Amino acid sequence: MKNTLRHILLAVLIAFVAVGLMACSSDEGEQGENNSETSENNQQEADSSSENEGSFPVTITDDSGEEVTIEEEPEKIISVIPSATEIVFGLGLGDKVVGVTDNDNYPEEVKEIESVGAFELNFEKIVSLEPDLVVADVNNGEAIQQMRDQGVKVLVLGAQTLEETYEDILTVGKATGTTTKAEEIVASMKKDVEEVENVVEDIPEEERKTVWLEIGEELFTAGSGTFLNEMVEKAGGINIMADQDGWPQISEEEVIEKNPDVIFVTYANYVENAVDKVKKRETWQDITAIQEGEVHALNSDITERTGPRITQGLKMIAEILYPEKFNQ
Amino acid sequence: MNGMTGPNQHRKKLIIWIPILLIVLFFSVLFSVSVGSAEIDVITVWLVICSKLPWIGEGIDPSWKDSTETIIWNIRMPRIVLGMLVGSALATAGAIYQGVLRNPLADPFILGVSSGSALGAALVFLFGWHTLLLGKLTLPVVAFVSGLFTLFIVYVLARINHRLQMETLILAGVVVQAFISSMLSLTLALAEEKMQTIMYWMMGSLTLTDWSYNGIVLPFIIVSLIIVTFLMRELNMLGLGEEAAYHTGVSVQKVRLVLLIVASLLTGAAVSVSGTIGFVGLIIPHMIRLIFGSDYRVILPLSVIGGAIFLVGADMIARTILEPRELPIGIITAFLGAPFFGYLLRKKKTNYF
Structure with missing residues (x-):
């Protein structure tokens, strides 16, 4: 009698784990598909946005597949990934950055800014800094959803190529009302690339x-x-x-x-x-x-x-x- | 004790099986050195090796590129030799631990030697001490010393009233390992970029070795094996239980201690140059036992050769199956070892340990 009970319990447990695993894996699959679609969306939206510089609210479909609506120009920004920090500073928004991670090292000023963690993020810290916008990367994984659950506005980047890096810069520009600056940066980057290509192609x-x-x-x-x-x-x-x-x-x-x-x-x-x-x-x-x-x-x-x-x-x-x- | 049928039974087995296994080992080495991700034809491989041998070598004119010689003689060969040494050391250590602790689950890592070594190695990586003191030998030396230091702590913990209980010893090993694991996790958490290097080391590997690594482990392994040859009979007696062993005239406490130290030396030497390669030390002694019976006078010598064959083979697969990629060797040892072990277990159908 005891044995049967144990067997039933075991079976139930296994069933739970199996269902859980399946749910997890199907989630990931969907997310992966979304990613590739949305990075195209990003580009289109970014391209068409140049005329209305600084007009809010804006809605951006970010690399996590989420539609992020930003009501007004963000005044307090946290960057949880060094590449995003460099983009934000590049756009001239350095004085709005209230939090970065221990992994950040450029530009020099980031060392003066409050840390919100390293690879593991400190959510309490992030929430207490009351950011208007957190810029993250797809690699931040579950942390993104956790921040969103806390009511923090998160913009997720995820460039894997040079082309996507341009898109990311334009996306951040759009989210922060600095589209013109973003386009300038991208143009100058493209000039660098062209220079190299001109020499190398011969x-x-x-x-x-x-x-x-x-x-x-x-x-x-x-x-x-x-x-x-x-x-x-x-x-x-x-x-x-x-x-x-x-x-x-x-x-x-x-x-x-x-x-x-x-x-x-x-x-x-x-x-x-x-x-x-x-x-x-x-x-x-x-x-x-x-x-x-x-x-x-x-x-x-x-x-x-x-x-x-x-x-x-x-x-x-x-x-x-x-x-x-x-x-x- | 189904293997101990006659007084000279074990000699007969050894006379037949040692040469057979040595021939198998010879061919595994020959085959292993002939394959690799660099495309070098078999004849060139053998010519390069022959040219390195005394007497024969002088008659051979090198007609190959320098890089070919480097690949064969300074990359493949030292790696294969290290595979043999580490395989032998781990399999022998595993056999000794299983015998002394009278526990079929014992493997070379059971008393925490490997986790101690791993922590030592992790600290070397974390603080960038690589080239401090001893150049590139710093890492193996630190790993070796910290492994043995761990064993010492386990021993002190387990020794109660000047006596060593095997159950206490295993428990002490588990406890010390748990504590060291926590420190290892802390090191990893603080290691940031170096985390990958540490993790990689812990997984175990024979890559990026050279002759000098063989040079440092060889003396330890030879001395340990010589000591073990004198204690094989006593190891059999320990298998009968403490009291029975005592009545056959074995100084149980002393023999145990010597055997544990020897096994730990073997483990420490192997781990210090290759990280923690799992499964060899667990599975090879069991395989030998299943095939040849439970006489340690047979198990130990055959484990020495069996471990070498197994690891040379596993490493060959690890470096060629997805070439030019390398796979962690632990994947291969478990993937090959576990099913074969399962097969032997089913085939035997006896309660053998």
Whole structure:
């Protein structure tokens, strides 16, 4: 008798867990679809909004798929992601920012601003600062919904490409009544990109530099579909791991066999002597990049952070790859 | 004790099976060194290796690129050798722990050696001590020392009235591990960008090794194995229970302590150069026991070779199955080990431990 009861309880428990899991996974699926649709929406809306600068209320469908209506020009802004902080400051709204995270480091002023957490956000803090607008990223995940449940207005960004970075800047511009400034920034960024492309497009295929992107000492790299890969390709480089997706870990022998011309290390800001360590790897001494001293640290703040400085990062990469073409 | 049928039974088994397993190991190594994500044909691979051997090597003219030689001799070979050493060490340590603690769930990590090592390694990463003191050997040395220090704490906790109860020892191990886990979690929470490096180390891997790593673990493993060869009979007696062992003239407390220290040395040496590679130390001794019976004079020597074969094979799969990607080796060890173990368990149908 006792045993049957236990079995029934167990069955019920399993059923609950199973249903829960299914519900979760279907949620995610829908969200994913919404994302891709809305990023297109963003662009269209942003394009048509340039005439009515500073007119509120505005309604924006953000990258979380939510329609965000902003009633009036936000006076207190919290940014919970460094790329958004750079966008907000770039739009000249620095004095309206009342909260940032510990991960923020640019511009210099952010260090004076109150922190609302690091990777984990402090909701009490956020609510107590009474922001008119919180700018977040899709990577903030569940925190976004939690803030919304507290009645905080959240605008979610989620750029994965250069093109989407422009959209994000325009979206923030629209939400804060600074559309003109946003368009200026985007125009100047596009000019940077064009400059690089003009130089790079004349380089014949056989003179293009091959690049190994090292994003972790354990030989993790950035493959196709990543922002870094896009940057390297735009800068005229050939990522030797472009045939892999995402962030794979690669066999050491593969890197040696592919023999890259240039090595970029992205973790030099938190690993001491990162570049030297790569140069000194005994097994890597036959690689062209090592022999020619072409191992460089990339500051991921300007090469991966999807903010206004990203095109400077692009220029920097291109100049490292083809110094003779740029310093004429 | 179904394996102990005659006094010389174990010798016969060893005379037959050690050579067989050694041949299997030889071919696994040969096969493993011949495959990899770099496209190098098999003949070149063997020529490179032969050119490194004394006498034979002098007659071979290097007709290959320098990078080919680097890939074969300085990347694949040290990695395979490390796989053998770590596999042997973990399997032997697992067998000893299972015997001494008389617990089929015991594995090399049960007394907290690995979590101690992991915490040591995590702190090295967190504070960026990599190159302090000992250059690139800092990490393995710190991991090794902190692993053994953890064992010492467990031992002190478990030792009551100068006696060591096995149940108390396991409990102390669990408690110390829990405490260390919390400190490890704290380290991870504070590690920010370095979190990935620490997590990766904890998962265990044989990548990015070189000959020097083999050089540091080899002496520990050899010395430990030599000590173990003298204690295999006593390990059998411990299996009979404390009292029975005592009556056969075994100094139970002393033997246990020596065996635990040796097993922990083996574990510490393996963990310090490869992180915590799971499953090898649990599954290999069990497999050997299921196939060859429960005589430790058979289990230990065969675990040494079996562990080496298993880890070399698992690592080969980890680095080639999705090449040029690397997979964490722990995935492969569990994926291969668990079903095979299940099969053996069903086939045997006896209550064997």
